[in-house]
Amino acid sequence: MLARDIEAGKYKPGTPNKFFVYEPKPRLITALPFRDRVAQHALCNVVAPIFERTFLPRSYACRAGKGVHAGVIDIQAEMRRMAKAGPVHFLKTDFARYFPSIDRAVLSRLIRKKITCAATLRLIEAMVPPAGIGLPIGSLTSQLFANVYGTALDRFLQQEMKVGTWFRYMDDVVVLGHDPAHLHNLRHQIEKFAHAQLGLAFSKWSVAPIGRGVNFLGYRIWPTHKLLRKQSVTRARRKLRALRGSGRDESRRRFAAAWLGHAQWADSANLLRSLKLEAGKDGNYQLAG
Numbered sequence: 001m002l003a004r005d006i007e008a009g010k011y012k013p014g015t016p017n018k019f020f021v022y023e024p025k026p027r028l029i030t031a032l033p034f035r036d037r038v039a040q041h042a043l044c045n046v047v048a049p050i051f052e053r054t055f056l057p058r059s060y061a062c063r064a065g066k067g068v069h070a071g072v073i074d075i076q077a078e079m080r081r082m083a084k085a086g087p088v089h090f091l092k093t094d095f096a097r098y099f100p101s102i103d104r105a106v107l108s109r110l111i112r113k114k115i116t117c118a119a120t121l122r123l124i125e126a127m128v129p130p131a132g133i134g135l136p137i138g139s140l141t142s143q144l145f146a147n148v149y150g151t152a153l154d155r156f157l158q159q160e161m162k163v164g165t166w167f168r169y170m171d172d173v174v175v176l177g178h179d180p181a182h183l184h185n186l187r188h189q190i191e192k193f194a195h196a197q198l199g200l201a202f203s204k205w206s207v208a209p210i211g212r213g214v215n216f217l218g219y220r221i222w223p224t225h226k227l228l229r230k231q232s233v234t235r236a237r238r239k240l241r242a243l244r245g246s247g248r249d250e251s252r253r254r255f256a257a258a259w260l261g262h263a264q265w266a267d268s269a270n271l272l273r274s275l276k277l278e279a280g281k282d283g284n285y286q287l288a289g
Helices: 002-008 034-052 068-083 104-112 118-127 140-160 180-198 230-246 249-263 269-274
Strands: 017-021 027-031 089-095 166-169 172-177 202-209 214-216 219-221 226-228 277-279 285-287
Touching (some): 002 034, 034 140, 068 172, 068 214, 089 214, 104 118, 104 140, 140 166, 249 269
Antiparallel strands (some): 017 027, 214 219, 277 285
């Protein structure tokens, strides 16, 4: 029995099913057996509220009341506020292979700063061994502990660098500022800290005026409007075209509903019409025909 094994400290995870997904980029997904998913939910129900109290307000990934759309709304509002005081620039950074690069020894030290119960730590370490590199994509504990790991960067920005205009969604970070030279220096400081303390490296970074649009959370964001990223539109066109030709109407409707939930947060009315998606009586878009 699962509860008995956890209570006795005998819980051991089963063998996961591993497979690759290729959109928007190749990633190895680890799907746990049902028993292990139940165990992870039980653990996270207890420890997630503890870590939630340590997360800073501008961290948006995998948190109740946060998420993609809250991040988009907040960064656009900050852009508008700052633009009143003069030209605004942004620093955008992406870390290479974030989940596979997480140093579990460092993560274990961060976890132990907040969790002292020996039984809980044993269960955590059965799920996430404290030695080695990487967290599997697809596990509930991976989402939580990847956020715990990123909070070290949040605190570096907020407390050591005294930056208040940053936004992070897992490994994607944006910082707004008036002085591009300061942002370039900040980029260097972030890169140095992330490498030395977290074992992370940038895959790319940029400093530019916000007039170019901030590429964040699947949108290009300006103070006045936001658009979908070109890659998202290209993938949607390709997928809808393939599903229309296959006769799989139910799959097409499910995909359209999911994608529209994302697209309708952008200024995208003309785009949606071009994809043969029409506005319903409630004002929301749906598949035409």
